[in-house]
Amino acid sequence: MRLFLATAIAALASASSLKAGWFHCPLFTPSTNGASGGGAAARAAKTLGKYWSKHDLIDRERIHARKSPQDDQDAVISPHSVPASTCASFEAPLCYPGLCDSSKSVNVYAKRIEATSPPPPGQRPTAVWFLQGGPGESSYVMDTLMRQVYTLFNGSVSVYTMDHRGTGRSTYLDCPTVGASSGGSENSTTITPHELPECLAEVRATYGKDVAAGFGTTAAASDLKMLIEALNEGHDTFVYGVSYGTFLVHRLMQLAPTNVKGYIFDSVVGPGTPHFSQWSVLNKPVADLLLSYCSKDSYCRKMLLGQDAHDVLQRILNRPNGQVCGDLTAYDLRAYLYMLLQAGAGARDFIPAIIHRADRCTENDQIALHNIQQAFMPPSPRPSFNFVDVDNSKLMYYDIIFSELWEQPTPSLDEMKRRMDANLMGTDMADYVTVYCYFTNSQDPACRDIPKANAPFVYPVDKYGLAKSTTIPNNASVLILNGDLDPQTPPQGARVLLNRLQGGKKRLITFPDAAHATVMTTPVKTEGMVTCGMNLVAQFIYTNGDVASLDLACKADLVNTTFQIPPETAMKIVGAKDAYNGRVSRVKATTMSSALNESNSNDEELKVGGLIVVCIVGTLVLMAVVIQDVKKAKRAAKEKATDATTAAKAQDTAAKTEYDPVTV
The missing domain is CATH 3.40.50.1820 (Alpha/Beta hydrolase fold, catalytic domain)
Structure with a gap:
């Protein structure tokens, strides 16, 4: 038994x-x-x-x-x-x-x-x-x-x-x-x-x-x-x-x-x-808050030529035909910036530099944008035929979110796209409407044109x-x-x-x-x-x-948000010592948009934060490098200032020695 x-x-x-x-x-x-x-x-x-x-x-x-x-x-x-x-x-x-x-x-x-x-x-x-x-x-x-x-x-x-x-x-x-x-x-x-x-x-x-x-x-x-x-x-x-x-x-x-x-x-x-289902609505204030940090930061605002970060990004996203810079689309840029925002300190510090380069959009800027994307979002190889990621159950994910954490009736595809477009950084949840309709076998208006699976797998919300x-x-x-x-x-x-x-x-x-x-x-x-x-x-x-x-x-x-990228960090990520304006000296093979699409297709839950702590731990190493580089830069600046003060004192002493007798 x-x-x-x-x-x-x-x-x-x-x-x-x-x-x-x-x-x-x-x-x-x-x-x-x-x-x-x-x-x-x-x-x-x-x-x-x-x-x-x-x-x-x-x-x-x-x-x-x-x-x-x-x-x-x-x-x-x-x-x-x-x-x-x-x-x-x-x-x-x-x-x-x-x-x-x-x-x-x-x-x-x-x-x-x-x-x-x-x-x-x-x-x-x-x-x-x-x-x-x-x-x-x-x-x-x-x-x-x-x-x-x-x-x-x-x-x-x-x-x-x-x-x-x-x-x-x-x-x-x-x-x-x-x-x-x-x-x-x-x-x-x-x-x-x-x-x-x-x-x-x-x-x-x-x-x-x-x-x-x-x-x-x-x-x-x-x-x-x-x-x-x-x-x-x-x-x-x-x-x-x-x-x-x-x-x-x-x-x-x-x-x-x-x-x-x-x-x-x-x-x-x-x-x-x-x-x-309210993903884009809920996280919009967070993106706006980061941009306000930039606008209030003297260095960040200077790098954006005195412009408000929110206004610059909005202008970029409103460019004709959804093309913001080279082959980078507004859709991709929103998702790309969101991924960096999600990763936290270190990764998100590059967001103003990306906005600045996308706004200017020279050929060199396009290479820089590509390099940043490759550093933070490298494409993943396709796994073997029988591989199953048992550390992530997508069926369980859908079962719970569509039962307890999704609006009913579901918002339509158009409404989800509207929410996405109203957000300066975000991920598209529209595809989830179709999945919702299959999982629930729902008669919601948004599901009328979607074939019925006749195999629902959701549960009613209980008393808790x-x-x-x-x-x-x-x-x-x-x-x-x-x-x-x-x-x-x-x-x-x-x-x-x-x-x-x-x-x-x-x-x-x-x-x-x-x-x-x-x-x-x-x-x-x-x-x-x-x-x-x-x-x-x-x-x-x-x-x-x-x-x-x-x-x-x-x-x-606490370590505060900084938009000053240390030169050694910028060289590792961008390919130039100046993340905002430096001329890039290297380029990788894959285009930004194709790598982004490939990354998203390999694991759809990355788009909505289904992978919660795992992606944070994965970026901690890079975040740590950035934090340590910032500390190193501050120490170097302090040492440089000390050296300059010492040199000035020595020069002053030498000048005085030239005119005044040394007394003991």
């Missing part, structure tokens, strides 16, 4: 309730999409100089006082000292009571690093869970955050993650016989509308006709609740979610597990909002999704973090969540220059320190969820 999570909570922590027990497994799980969860993130962390000290949280004052990692070399914990992680697969019902009806089961994968140091005297053990976004993304990017928090606390906390049912090493939602998400399908791993009818028919034949809720948010939150209450009994448990992970954490709060002490929301998908407010459990508190320059989850979603939550133990902290995933996109100027976002998360855990006592000193140390 199969043992289900829902009927085996008391025994779940024992090996007998697992499918095969807990096994040692790699902490950093290689991604099937070609990016290593450990490699890219670890290289980025090393480049950014993130060292973790035993004393950082034992004595919180030292978080702000320590000047460099060298001050604590004897206390630095090597990543190699982190104990081996263990992984397990649990069996859970496909349909929890009230969600759908089925006797089938699914597997739920979990990973952990267990605490090796006891908690302080008189305190309960602490457990921290990390939940990835998407929806549809696996947990492998959480590996880095698990190690970071474990090391910050000197091994005194246990850290966990899980793969949302439907993706990763949990039961993967797919149509393997049709092969629509394999490398050998007609559009590689992107499922096309043409492939959807048979793909959805296979899914329904495999799991049942009305079981889409079995891969939805409430089902995954129920898995998480069962695991926490079984594995972390007697612990103070904290749950961190990023992007769609915040939507999942909010649903967990509605289920009110008994031993969760704190809920951490990083980059919020606001509950009760059609986040994905329909609720207008959420009560924070009596024993819990809430920390909400969001970046003002986050186009994937703009800050208004965080404010929606804050107002929705009923209870006094909550706090929203925003960062004026942060992009998506604040634990990664809030670097500080002081070398050797963790990001400000991670600092606050660690404090929240350390103080047992006391939001009132959080020390915000790290916000004063």
Whole structure:
């Protein structure tokens, strides 16, 4: 007889309730999409100089006082000292009571690093869970955050993650016989509308006709609740979610597990909002904000010849026939700038230079624009015939967004295009209308001309999704973090969540220059320190969820947005030392527009931020190079000024020596 999570909570922590027990497994799980969860993130962390000290949280004052990692070399914990992680697969019902009806089961994968140091005297053990976004993304990017928090606390906390049912090493939602998400399908791993009818028919034949809720948010939150209450009994448990992970954490709060002490929301998908169909509407203010930063910055405005950045970009996008510069179209430029805005500091710093060169549009500018595009968005090779990116389930993604995060009735194709055209930086969601119609089999006016697939795979919004407010459990508190320059989850979603939550133990902290995933996109100027976002998360855990006592000193140390590209960085990216006006000395083979189209076709979810933390980690290395180049340039300027002062003093002394006798 199969043992289900829902009927085996008391025994779940024992090996007998697992499918095969807990096994040692790699902490950093290689991604099937070609990016290593450990490699890219670890290289980025090393480049950014993130060292973790035993004393950082034992004595919180030292978080702000320590000047460099060298001050604590004897206390630095090597990543190699982190104990081996263990992984397990649990069996859970496909349909929890009230969600759908089925006797089938699914597997739920979990990973952990267990605490090796006891908690302080008189305190309960602490457990921290990390939940990835998407929806549809696996947990492998959480590996880095698990190690970071474990090391910050000197091994005194246990850290966990899980793969949302439907993706990763949990039961993967797919149509393997049709092969629509394999490398050998007609559009590689992107499922096309043409492939959807048979793909959805296979899914329904495999799991049942009305079981889409079995891969939805409430089902995954129920898995998480069962695991926490079984594995972390007697612990103070904290749950961190990023992007769609915040939507999942909010649903967990509605289920009110008994031993969760704190809920951490990083980059919020606001509950009760059609986040994905209103993508262009929600992120328009973020693009406008960045452009206003440029217009208020004396250097940036000077580089744009005194013109307002918003006005210049609008003028470029309004050029005849949608051609803005060479073979670069207005459509491509909007998407291209959005991708850089989404990537955060480092990448987005090039946006004014791109605007300036697109405005002038000489032959040399076209080469420069091409080189910038190649540096940030290189085309990806087509994967092998049988390759399936199990770290990303597009079917699960569509199942959840069309059920809970999309307007109903759906906006029309024309309306989606209008929203896109009203945004200076953005991605086209119009193609999703067709996918919506296939997934829902809807009779909406926008779906009338689209053939019916007759194989819907969506679920009705349940009582949790329909609720207008959420009560924070009596024993819990809430920390909400969001970046003002986050186009994937703009800050208004965080404010929606804050107002929705009923209870006094909550706090929203925003960062004026942060992009998506604040634990990664809030670097500080002081070398050797963790990001400000991670600092606050660690404090929240350390103080047992006391939001009132959080020390915000790290916000004063944040790296600010800069539009001054260091010459060495400009040479690497643009091919000229002056990113705005330099003559380019090199060129690559692929045109900008074709590379952009190829990049988008290889993974459609990149266009709407489906790939949440993964793309951020992938750009952190480059972001780190830019930040380090800025610091290097500032140090060089300071040294140059010092040298100039010394030389002037020496020259003055020599002059005086010439006329005045030296006295001793």
